[in-house]
Structures are given as C-alpha cells and as structure tokens.
Amino acid sequence: MIEITGLKHKILSVNSLLIPEGYCCVTGENGSGKSTLLKLCSGIERPDAGKITIDNKNIRSINVGYVSEFPDRNIIFENVFNEIASPLRFSHYPSKEIETIVQNTSKTLGIANILNRRTTDLSGGEKTFVSLATALVMKPEILVLDETDSHLDFETNNELKNILCGISEISHIIHCTQDMNTAYESDYVLFLQKGNIEIYGKPDFVFEKLKNTCFYPHKRRLEEFA
Numbered sequence: 603m604i605e606i607t608g609l610k611h612k613i614l615s616v617n618s619l620l621i622p623e624g625y626c627c628v629t630g631e632n633g634s635g636k637s638t639l640l641k642l643c644s645g646i647e648r649p650d651a652g653k654i655t656i657d658n659k660n661i662r663s664i665n666v667g668y669v670s671e672f673p674d675r676n677i678i679f680e681n682v683f684n685e686i687a688s689p690l691r692f693s694h695y696p697s698k699e700i701e702t703i704v705q706n707t708s709k710t711l712g713i714a715n716i717l718n719r720r721t722t723d724l725s726g727g728e729k730t731f732v733s734l735a736t737a738l739v740m741k742p743e744i745l746v747l748d749e750t751d752s753h754l755d756f757e758t759n760n761e762l763k764n765i766l767c768g769i770s771e772i773s774h775i776i777h778c779t780q781d782m783n784t785a786y787e788s789d790y791v792l793f794l795q796k797g798n799i800e801i802y803g804k805p806d807f808v809f810e811k812l813k814n815t816c817f818y819p820h821k822r823r824l825e826e827f828a
C-alpha cells in the first residue's frame with residue numbers, strides 16, 4: 603500500500619491517499635502536478651511537508667525503478683547490454699547472474715535482439731524499452747514511469763501497456779500518462795487538478811466522472827456504442 607498523508611510540495615497538496623498494490627495511472631491537465639507527485643513517489647524529491655510510505659517503509663529505504671519521459675535522459679552507457687546490466691553491476695551481482703537477469707528481462711520486453719547494439723543508434727521506442735529493462739532488473743518494489751509512453755507509436759504503446767499490465771512481481775506501478783485508453787485498463791486512476799486529487803478510484807468510477815471531458819477514453823466510448 604502506498605500511503606500519503608498531509609503532503610505539501612510545490613503545487614501539490616494531498617491530505618490523505620491510499621493506493622493499494624497494482625498498476626495506478628496518474629493523469630490530468632498540464633501543470634496539474636503529475637511529475638511532482640511521481641518525483642515524490644520515487645524519492646527523487648523530498649516533500650516540503652507530510653509523508654509518503656510504501657508498504658509501511660520510507661520511500662528512501664526501498665528499491666525504486668524510474669523511467670523518465672525522455673529516453674536519452676535515462677541512458678548512460680554506450681552498449682545496450684551494459685546499460686541494462688548497470689544497476690546489477692553497481693550492486694556487485696556475480697557476472698553469471700547478471701547475464702541471466704539481463705537476458706531474461708530483455709526477452710520479456712522483446713529486446714533480446716538488440717543487446718549488442720550501441721545505445722546511441724537506437725530509436726526512441728527502443729531506448730524506452732531499454733530504460734524500462736534497466737529499471738526492472740533490480741526488481742523494484744515500485745516502478746515509476748513519467749509519460750514513458752509519450753513518444754511511442756500506437757503498436758509500441760500497446761506492447762508497453764501489455765507488458766505493464768502483465769508484470770506481477772512488482773507491487774506498485776505508478777504511471778503518469780496522457781493515454782486514457784492505457785489509464786482505462788489500469789487498476790486505479792488518479793486524476794489531478796491544480797495540485798489536488800480531483801478524482802481517484804477504479805477506472806470505471808473515475809472515467810464516469812470525466813464523461814464530458816477530453817479525458818474520456820476512446821476505448822470506453824467505443825464499448826458504449828458496441
């Protein structure tokens with residue numbers, strides 16, 4: 603459970619919020635505080651006031667995976683294998699174990715065929731999946747994705763969505779997205795407005811309240827007409 607109490611930070615103000623285990627999408631207008639919330643949930647920033655715990659633990663004491671919106675900002679190394687292996691090497695894993703984990707994670711994400719490539723030669727979509735693999739190899743307790751899908755084409759975005767919905771070994775996925783079809787398929791949706799949580803709950807509940815807005819998922823509209 604992610605538990606937020608008395609949170610105040612920049613534009614954000616969250617009195618009390620409980621997010622159970624699962625895949626939670628964060629959405630809302632530009633400037634509503636989504637990235638700010640994600641930076642707090644990943645421990646990148648500390649709140650001015652209040653507290654965030656994950657499964658009763660301080661965010662700074664747990665293993666966090668974070669992928670930003672801009673693939674180039676995530677990648678450090680020149681070779682894909684070395685990039686994905688880097689968190690394991692920094693944590694002094696044995697070489698054989700590193701090889702196995704990198705191979706398995708790459709297979710799951712469909713990028714096993716690019717492990718020998720130079721990271722600078724990758725497409726934006728490939729860089730996104732490499733960044734995701736690098737975030738996943740340490741089996742984080744929380745995976746935080748800040749508009750990771752914003753540069754992906756429809757098909758690749760669907761691939762990402764299927765992967766995220768299929769990840770079972772990570773307790774918490776927090777994904778800021780402007781793709782309402784993705785949010786519609788998540789476990790929980792958090793809709794921010796001017797730094798406040800305007801609507802939060804299961805996708806059906808949240809999107810019913812957003813029916814006459816541009817945030818209504820196309821997929822849900824099609825279902826209504828079917």
Ligand SMILES: Nc1ncnc2c1ncn2[C@@H]1O[C@H](COP(=O)(O)OP(=O)(O)OP(=O)(O)O)[C@@H](O)[C@H]1O
Nearest residue numbers: 612613614630631632633634635636637638639794
């Ligand atoms: N260091 C800061 N000092 C003051 N204001 C800030 C600071 N960082 C962010 N903000 C403001 O807080 C607001 C929320 O920013 P944030 O990046 O969290 O929004 P967002 O919902 O992620 O926006 P977008 O969808 O455009 O990426 C914005 O108005 C932003 O200018």
